[in-house]
Amino acid sequence: MTDAKAVIAARAAGELRDGQIINLGIGLPTLIANYVADDIDVVIQTENGAIGVGPRPQHGCEDRDRANAGNQPISLIPGGSYFDSATSFGMIRGGHVDSTFLGTLQVDEEGNIANWIVPGKMLAGMGGAMDLVTGAKIVHIVTEHVAKDGTSKLMKRCTFPLTGAKECDVIITERAVFRRSPDKGFVLAEVARGYTLDDIAACTEMSYTVADDLKLDAFGGEA
Amino acid sequence: MTDAKAVIAARAAGELRDGQIINLGIGLPTLIANYVADDIDVVIQTENGAIGVGPRPQHGCEDRDRANAGNQPISLIPGGSYFDSATSFGMIRGGHVDSTFLGTLQVDEEGNIANWIVPGKMLAGMGGAMDLVTGAKIVHIVTEHVAKDGTSKLMKRCTFPLTGAKECDVIITERAVFRRSPDKGFVLAEVARGYTLDDIAACTEMSYTVADDLKLDAFGGEA
Amino acid sequence: MPKNKVINVEDAMSHVKSGMSIAVGGFIGQGDPLTLIDCLKTMDVSDLTIYENDGGYGDRGTVELVRQEKVKRIVASHVGTTPEIGNAMNEGRLEVVPTPQGTLAEMMRCGGAGLGGFLTPTGIGTIAEEGKQIVELNGRRFILVEALRVDVALIRAHSGDTWGNLVYRGTSRNFNVVAATCADYVIAEVEDLYTLGELDTNSIHTCGIFVDAVVRSNSGYCVLREEGLDD
Amino acid sequence: MPKNKVINVEDAMSHVKSGMSIAVGGFIGQGDPLTLIDCLKTMDVSDLTIYENDGGYGDRGTVELVRQEKVKRIVASHVGTTPEIGNAMNEGRLEVVPTPQGTLAEMMRCGGAGLGGFLTPTGIGTIAEEGKQIVELNGRRFILVEALRVDVALIRAHSGDTWGNLVYRGTSRNFNVVAATCADYVIAEVEDLYTLGELDTNSIHTCGIFVDAVVRSNSGYCVLREEGLDD
Numbered sequence: 001m002t003d004a005k006a007v008i009a010a011r012a013a014g015e016l017r018d019g020q021i022i023n024l025g026i027g028l029p030t031l032i033a034n035y036v037a038d039d040i041d042v043v044i045q046t047e048n049g050a051i052g053v054g055p056r057p058q059h060g061c062e063d064r065d066r067a068n069a070g071n072q073p074i075s076l077i078p079g080g081s082y083f084d085s086a087t088s089f090g091m092i093r094g095g096h097v098d099s100t101f102l103g104t105l106q107v108d109e110e111g112n113i114a115n116w117i118v119p120g121k122m123l124a125g126m127g128g129a130m131d132l133v134t135g136a137k138i139v140h141i142v143t144e145h146v147a148k149d150g151t152s153k154l155m156k157r158c159t160f161p162l163t164g165a166k167e168c169d170v171i172i173t174e175r176a177v178f179r180r181s182p183d184k185g186f187v188l189a190e191v192a193r194g195y196t197l198d199d200i201a202a203c204t205e206m207s208y209t210v211a212d213d214l215k216l217d218a219f220g221g222e223a
Numbered sequence: 224m225t226d227a228k229a230v231i232a233a234r235a236a237g238e239l240r241d242g243q244i245i246n247l248g249i250g251l252p253t254l255i256a257n258y259v260a261d262d263i264d265v266v267i268q269t270e271n272g273a274i275g276v277g278p279r280p281q282h283g284c285e286d287r288d289r290a291n292a293g294n295q296p297i298s299l300i301p302g303g304s305y306f307d308s309a310t311s312f313g314m315i316r317g318g319h320v321d322s323t324f325l326g327t328l329q330v331d332e333e334g335n336i337a338n339w340i341v342p343g344k345m346l347a348g349m350g351g352a353m354d355l356v357t358g359a360k361i362v363h364i365v366t367e368h369v370a371k372d373g374t375s376k377l378m379k380r381c382t383f384p385l386t387g388a389k390e391c392d393v394i395i396t397e398r399a400v401f402r403r404s405p406d407k408g409f410v411l412a413e414v415a416r417g418y419t420l421d422d423i424a425a426c427t428e429m430s431y432t433v434a435d436d437l438k439l440d441a442f443g444g445e446a
Numbered sequence: 447m448p449k450n451k452v453i454n455v456e457d458a459m460s461h462v463k464s465g466m467s468i469a470v471g472g473f474i475g476q477g478d479p480l481t482l483i484d485c486l487k488t489m490d491v492s493d494l495t496i497y498e499n500d501g502g503y504g505d506r507g508t509v510e511l512v513r514q515e516k517v518k519r520i521v522a523s524h525v526g527t528t529p530e531i532g533n534a535m536n537e538g539r540l541e542v543v544p545t546p547q548g549t550l551a552e553m554m555r556c557g558g559a560g561l562g563g564f565l566t567p568t569g570i571g572t573i574a575e576e577g578k579q580i581v582e583l584n585g586r587r588f589i590l591v592e593a594l595r596v597d598v599a600l601i602r603a604h605s606g607d608t609w610g611n612l613v614y615r616g617t618s619r620n621f622n623v624v625a626a627t628c629a630d631y632v633i634a635e636v637e638d639l640y641t642l643g644e645l646d647t648n649s650i651h652t653c654g655i656f657v658d659a660v661v662r663s664n665s666g667y668c669v670l671r672e673e674g675l676d677d
Numbered sequence: 678m679p680k681n682k683v684i685n686v687e688d689a690m691s692h693v694k695s696g697m698s699i700a701v702g703g704f705i706g707q708g709d710p711l712t713l714i715d716c717l718k719t720m721d722v723s724d725l726t727i728y729e730n731d732g733g734y735g736d737r738g739t740v741e742l743v744r745q746e747k748v749k750r751i752v753a754s755h756v757g758t759t760p761e762i763g764n765a766m767n768e769g770r771l772e773v774v775p776t777p778q779g780t781l782a783e784m785m786r787c788g789g790a791g792l793g794g795f796l797t798p799t800g801i802g803t804i805a806e807e808g809k810q811i812v813e814l815n816g817r818r819f820i821l822v823e824a825l826r827v828d829v830a831l832i833r834a835h836s837g838d839t840w841g842n843l844v845y846r847g848t849s850r851n852f853n854v855v856a857a858t859c860a861d862y863v864i865a866e867v868e869d870l871y872t873l874g875e876l877d878t879n880s881i882h883t884c885g886i887f888v889d890a891v892v893r894s895n896s897g898y899c900v901l902r903e904e905g906l907d908d
Contacts, residue, residue, distance in 0.1 A: 019449045021655055041447055041448065041449070043448050043655070045655070046848070047778065048704045048707065048848050048851055049704075049848045049850050049851050050847070050848050051653055051654075051655060052448065063847065064706065064707065064849070065707060065708070065835065065846040065847035065848060065849040066847040066848060067707055067847075067848055068848075069704075071705050071706065071707070071734065071758070074848075076647055077447070077448070078447065078448075078641075078642035078643030079447070079448040079607060079608075079609045079611060079642040079643065079654060080647055081611060081645075081647045081648070081650040081653055082647055082648055082650075082845075082847050082848060082850055083650070083653060083850065084782075084845075084850045084851060084852075084853070084854035084855065084882070085704070085730070085778070085779075085782040085850075085851045085852045085854070085855060086559075086782045086783060086785075086786045086854065086855050087653075088779075088782075089559070089778065089779030089782055089783065090555070090558060090559030090560070090627065091653070091655055091656075092560070092779060093559055093560030093561065093779055093797070093798070093799060094557075094558050094559045094560035094627060095560060096627075096655045096656060097655075112802075116775075117775075122757075122760070122763040122767070123756065123757075123763055123766060123773060123775065124755060124756065124757030124763075125731075125753060125754050125755035125756055125757060125773075125775045126754060126755070126775060126777055126778075126805075127754050127755040127778050128754065128777070128778040128779060129777075130777040130778075130779075130780075130799050130800050130803065130805060131777050131778060131779035131780070131799045134560075134798050134799045134800075134801070135560050135779075135798075135799070161803065161804050162802060162803045162804075163803065164802065164803065165801065165802025165803065166802070241680075242680045244886055264678055264679065264680070266679050266886070268886070269617075270547065270548075271473045271476065271617050271620055272473075272617045272619050272620050273616070273617050274884055274885075274886060275679065286616065287475065287476065287618070288476060288477070288604065288614075288615040288616035288617060288618040289616040289617060290476055290616075290617055291617075292473075294474050294475065294476070294503065294527070297617075299878055300678070300679070301678065301679075301872075301873035301874030302678070302679040302838060302839075302840040302842060302873040302874065302885060303878055304842060304876075304878045304879070304881040304884055305614075305616050305617055305619055305878055305879055305881075306619065306881070306884060307551075307614075307619045307620060307621075307622070307623035307624065307651070308473075308499070308547070308548075308551040308619075308620045308621045308623070308624060309551045309552060309554075309555045309623065309624050309790075310884075311548075311551075312547065312548025312551055312552065312790070313786070313789060313790030313791070313858065314884070314886055314887075315548060315791070316548055316566065316567070316568060316790055316791030316792065317788075317789050317790045317791035317858060318791060319858075319886045319887060320886075335571075339544075340544075345526075345529075345532040345536070346525065346526075346532055346535060346542060346544065347524055347525065347526030347532075348500075348522060348523050348524035348525055348526060348542075348544045349523060349524070349544055349546055349547075349574075350523050350524040350547050351523065351546070351547040351548060352546075353546040353547075353548075353549075353568050353569050353572065353574060354546055354547060354548035354549070354568045357567050357568045357569075357570070357791075358548075358567075358568070358791050384572065384573050385571060385572045385573075386572065387571065387572065388570065388571025388572065389571070552790075552792070556795070559783075560797075560798065561783070561795050561796055561797055561798075561819075562795075562796035562797070562798065562812070562814050562817065562819035563795070563796045563812075563814060563819070564787070564792050564793075564794070564795045564796070565792055565793035565794045565795070565821075565824075566791075566792055566793070567791065567792075567793065581793070581794075581821070583793050583794060583823060584823075586793065588792075588793035588794070590796075590812070592814060592815075593796075613879070614879075615879060616878075616879070646880070647847075648844070648845075648846060648847070648880075649877070649879075649880040
């Protein structure tokens with residue numbers, strides 16, 4: 001397992017708890033569903049209006065009226081159902097979704113998230129991300145640790161327009177896991193195989209402290 | 224036809240226009256459904272969560288899960304359906320109900336309505352009346368012209384707490400019909416059989432003007 | 447597989463403690479959660495605040511909790527169908543806060559949907575304005591009503607599955623839908639219980655995401671059904 | 678009997694005039710009212726303001742009206758699935774107002790429900806605050822968002838009856854439900870049309886009270902269905 005995205009998705013799946021309701025953002029976060037442990041049952045909500053999202057339907061069974069927010073065909077597990085957008089965001093904003101996993105452009109030491117617009121580039125829009133980071137009980141940012149130009153995506157202060165202020169609870173990269181506590185800010189909890197504490201310090205712009213029970217070789221890399 | 228309530232209900236039914244959505248208050252207004260003309264189709268909404276209210280079901284077919292806001296058993300006409308309270312008041316407040324007919328304790332020359340509480344007497348509550356007078360496009364007050372003590376229910380100024388301010392559009396009693404215009408206030412449009420202009424003046428406390436095309440012997444009494 | 451939330455009524459209702467706020471579904475008997483109310487009658491709780499359209503019908507419904515002096519305050523649109531509530535109020539044993547029906551429904555929905563409040567034209571120029579902030583937008587005046595969050599919700603559905611997906615029947619849907627969304631702990635009694643996947647995915651009225659415990663309705667409701675209705 | 682609202686698409690769409698505001702249902706192709714959009718493409722209208730979650734998918738949807746320069750402004754949560762909209766914006770031919778998805782849905786619902794506005798925590802601390810009134814309640818800050826009313830709504834349902842009762846299918850329900858409530862004139866295209874009384878009274882998603890015209894979907898939607906979906 002050497003692909004960074006696969007490492008991140010697999011580690012993110014380890015955050016899941018039995019019985020949780022989760023929402024997975026488009027792209028990398030969607031991959032998390034592939035790594036859910038056998039003894040864990042989670043229920044996946046998609047903000048365009050379905051809950052209990054199951055595997056991709058068998059070839060030939062795709063249906064224009066059954067898709068997720070990324071327009072990929074879906075099936076429902078037993079107990080799943082469909083609803084309208086106002087109800088969907090009532091669930092999300094109302095704290096009925098336990099956990100969301102979102103990719104990002106930037107995240108900073110205050111927990112600010114910037115993942116919807118790069119100034120000067122083509123506008124896509126925030127979609128449901130602002131509602132998700134505001135409403136979900138636990139907000140996980142899942143992202144590669146550094147940008148393509150080598151700079152840290154975990155910054156002192158986001159420079160792009162924010163998606164949410166002080167909303168990020170957990171950051172999961174292919175190199176480390178950080179958890180934010182109300183008094184101490186982000187705390188480095190885990191370092192992936194193949195990285196040292198110094199490696200993480202060198203590629204992380206934001207301030208953080210190191211957990212007393214820090215786990216080294218915690219995930220990823222060659223087992 | 225000498226019973227005042229029957230006269231009022233029959234005259235009120237004459238206000239209905241084909242295709243209208245209407246809501247009928249509990250008590251006297253409910254009787255209006257019995258007088259709808261054959262060539263008029265109206266759709267009745269009840270605020271507890273049904274539309275297309277039809278006749279009382281046949282004896283033995285009453286059902287605890289199918290009733291109106293007055294707890295009377297209902298049936299639905301084809302096209303009718305059920306919904307929740309938030310949706311129901313979305314319809315009402317949102318102006319999707321064309322016309323409501325409500326009884327009252329008092330109504331005054333400004334169009335103020337007081338129909339939910341008599342100070343010092345047992346409290347019942349406003350139910351959905353405040354929403355109905357605010358949201359329905361046309362608000363009809365259907366009421367006996369005078370109270371049991373002989374005083375006019377059509378007052379200069381309501382003395383009981385209001386249900387709605389300046390919301391009444393039409394007043395229908397067993398003696399007369401008044402319509403409120405934005406500039407002239409209430410205008411006497413019709414006088415029932417058996418009453419003269421002087422009779423109406425004598426039993427009406429609120430100010431009003433008389434329509435140019437006033438109809439005398441317009442309804443009620445012995446035909 | 448989504449969690450099985452079916453438990454017995456006593457275990458579910460043990461979440462109700464003295465001093466709590468409770469949203470109750472139903473409309474003068476249509477869809478009232480009578481199994482849950484019957485259980486509450488046997489419990490040693492007091493000082494409850496009830497948010498409900500009404501107090502029930504005749505001597506059946508939350509009015510029974512008022513008679514037992516378990517309730518200190520009821521926020522409702524109408525209590526005229528339960529004379530005992532008016533008596534309790536007049537004797538100073540109960541506070542009643544009359545609230546327009548649409549406003550009460552929207553308070554519950556708003557709290558359930560994570561909104562802080564809403565602007566309604568209902569009640570402008572009446573005592574419903576009292577103590578409320580008024581906001582003027584585009585020349586119209588609105589009452590700012592705060593969203594409602596409560597400790598527990600008690601609701602009733604016709605059909606349900608083990609995860610708490612619910613389908614109501616006829617006019618018994620009413621306040622049950624919004625009450626289900628605005629509480630920290632939501633208990634639903636259901637007449638007909640189905641295994642997962644039996645209910646139509648396209649026709650669920652309350653999603654199981656909102657529900658914490660599913661309880662089977664007992665015969666209490668059926669007895670009421672046989673009583674028939676007044677006219 | 679409730680009114681028969683089934684008319685042909687041209688008569689229904691003749692209510693759309695230059696300069697109007699239009700709410701459009703659908704979500705990147707799921708439930709987009711393509712029959713109505715196809716008709717609009719043939720009409721001589723301009724300066725439209727569109728409220729919709731997105732601009733469609735690829736080159737199909739309201740993006741087609743943007744290409745024709747009929748649209749001056751689109752209020753949406755996401756336009757990333759229709760590059761042509763980004764191009765039009767960058768070239769100054771179109772104004773795009775990005776709006777959080779939940780806020781946009783609630784704006785439509787609020788306008789349809791006769792409310793003046795609502796307080797949302799979504800977007801606090803972001804540019805979504807800009808130009809908006811902030812209301813503090815119980816120590817929390819909320820954005821006051823005004824309700825949306827528009828001239829026309831264009832929506833699509835799977836099944837409908839002649840009065841305009843609608844049933845959606847799967848995730849094609851989305852914004853169609855709220856868009857149906859907030860317009861002066863609501864046009865619904867339906868794939869399957871039923872006579873009154875054929876749809877389940879307990880499972881209607883949009884009540885006919887909200888709908889002004891019912892139009893049969895043409896094959897346009899089916900063509901899209903055959904195209905399959907991207908991954």
